[in-house]
Amino acid sequence: MARLCTGVKSFKDPVHGYVDLCARLTPIVDSWVMQRLRGIKQTAFAHMVYHGMEHSRFNHSLGAAHLAGEVLNFISANTRLYFKSVGGGEFANTLLNSSEVFQLAALVHDVGHLPFSHASEVGIMEAKLIYRIPDFEKLPFRHEAYTYSLLRLVGRLAEEAGIEPVFTKSVSDDLRLILQGSGSKTMALDYGSECAANVLHQLIAGGLDVDRMDYLIRDSLYAGVRYGIFDVDRLVRVLLASPLLLEKGNRGAEVSRKACQVMVIDKGVSIVEAFLLARFYMFSEVYLHRVVEAYNSIYGRLFSILARDGLLSIEKNSGEIDIPTPQSIAEEKQWALEEWRSLDDLAVMQLIRRIYLGKTKASQEAKTLTSMLIERRHPRLYKVIEDKKLWGLYISYLYEGYAPEWAKPFLDELLELQNRHPLLMVRPLRVDVISLDRLGVYHRATGEITTFSSTGEGGGQELRRLQKLAELSLYRVVVFARQGEEEIAQKAINILLDLQKEGTRSERA
Known part of the structure; x- marks a missing residue:
């Protein structure tokens, strides 16, 4: 001991x-x-x-x-x-x-x-x-x-x-x-x-x-x-x-x-x-x-x-x-x-x-x-797109190598664009979301x-409120580029917007 x-x-x-x-x-x-x-x-x-x-x-x-x-x-x-x-x-x-x-x-x-x-x-x-x-x-x-x-x-x-x-x-x-x-x-x-x-x-x-x-x-x-x-x-x-x-x-x-x-x-x-x-x-x-x-x-x-x-x-x-x-x-x-x-x-x-x-x-x-x-x-040129689904597509492709087949051409093009233009930076950002699934109230x-699995009132409501606060977040995809490279930056933004639109269409299909 x-x-x-x-x-x-x-x-x-x-x-x-x-x-x-x-x-x-x-x-x-x-x-x-x-x-x-x-x-x-x-x-x-x-x-x-x-x-x-x-x-x-x-x-x-x-x-x-x-x-x-x-x-x-x-x-x-x-x-x-x-x-x-x-x-x-x-x-x-x-x-x-x-x-x-x-x-x-x-x-x-x-x-x-x-x-x-x-x-x-x-x-x-x-x-x-x-x-x-x-x-x-x-x-x-x-x-x-x-x-x-x-x-x-x-x-x-x-x-x-x-x-x-x-x-x-x-x-x-x-x-x-x-x-x-x-x-x-x-x-x-x-x-x-x-x-x-x-x-x-x-x-x-x-x-x-x-x-x-x-x-x-x-x-x-x-x-x-x-x-x-x-x-x-x-x-x-x-x-x-x-x-x-x-x-x-x-x-x-x-x-x-x-x-x-x-x-x-x-x-x-x-x-x-x-x-x-x-x-x-x-x-x-x-x-x-x-x-x-x-x-x-x-x-x-x-x-x-x-x-x-x-x-x-x-x-x-x-x-x-x-x-x-x-x-x-x-x-x-x-x-x-x-x-x-x-x-x-x-x-x-x-x-x-x-x-x-x-x-x-x-x-x-x-x-x-x-x-x-x-x-x-x-970089003075700055663009942010607030979209959890777009963020999720990009982050999963970067860190897990996974994306739906319809999304891969957009994501590959985005990475290749950064390869050819190193001063273009496209980053996924978010608040550090946490889970309180193992938290209880005595x-x-x-x-x-x-x-969190309780169905009763009182403490159950308190926990649900806490969980909502724990999940409070911002999901951003940001684009940085130097002045003078607006055209390249806009191309990256257009790829992201097209990916966003295609994602909406795929959900409806």
Whole structure:
């Protein structure tokens, strides 16, 4: 059985006042795996618009780990109180015994980010889809694959620091259960451990999680806006979790579908609503600001152009910057770990500046894009089409390679147009839609638990209202191009509008 968090290491923090971590996490905080995140901006190129947004993934990771400890303390106390007669005390103990591994999971949840965070993921997608660079097929679209590839290394560092596993036989497998959930295919020691790990997964990646709680407030502070401000201290105090409840079915005792689930006490529904609205407005007003996305798009396209030209390469292929694959990192190949350790915003910006100053040979398109970033000249031509179905067609083709047969000619033409005209950028954007299907409301007066599948009134209505807020979104396809390239931009817009019309016709058919 793992030990409780004994001893605290505190870090002064502009958001939470102090960030308090279990003391045995200190060696992981000091490790290169975490320190690398100091060199990666939390919000990519948002600082080009909101000049205060220079903060890093390291700041956010410490904040998320702090909130993980706060949430665990309150959720355990509430679970012990409200589920006392059905094993709440024992379940609360299991949750508290996971203090170290849960804070560790929150601490390292972003260690797989590439330079400039999600903006490089756009570059990988375009390198694959627009320029069809074979080596880049080895790279994932999302940073989580890199995070998972580092868990064995992180787990070993943690065990050397005295941290013990709770749910499995190793800390690295505990981390997989918490971060990946059922997708990890990792077996817990018993049902109770599986139940607790499932709750922790929801608290770190379930929509109402410590990741979003921290970055909304932190990004608001550094942006100088109030869109993402909500009462996080109140929110962590109104959460609880249902233990491994059993109910009688046709085949005897069965696990209740309300078990192993994060819940909000009925008095806390309003603060959850405030959290969901804060998330929506931060995306609509800050993260998806048209100039922010213009610079993110310039960088994403530059990334793919540098890959096309061989300046960015995969697996020691002698580019100016070599990017290791998650598999090589998972295998802990020394050269891969060394390359990853030095792969941050500074490394990429040094290459961009060398191109800008003419010290590194590059194509004319790369030179133009680098000058747009360095000289802060974003595309002035901007067009946005708000259409969820159009967005869905484009996004599924980009990231899943799927589209109805009638849509493929339009989408292929759109990609080919960008291939021939690298300064034309067509991007799908949306608010970070989340699902609260695993959220329940606990009613103190009756002890009743209502979930999204409930058909009753009262709590059921509250949950439906919360779900509507969780799904509140904007679905945009945006077109960027430089001044003087209106004709090419209009051609891309016409393709999108034709795709939109054909989609309407196909629905009616």
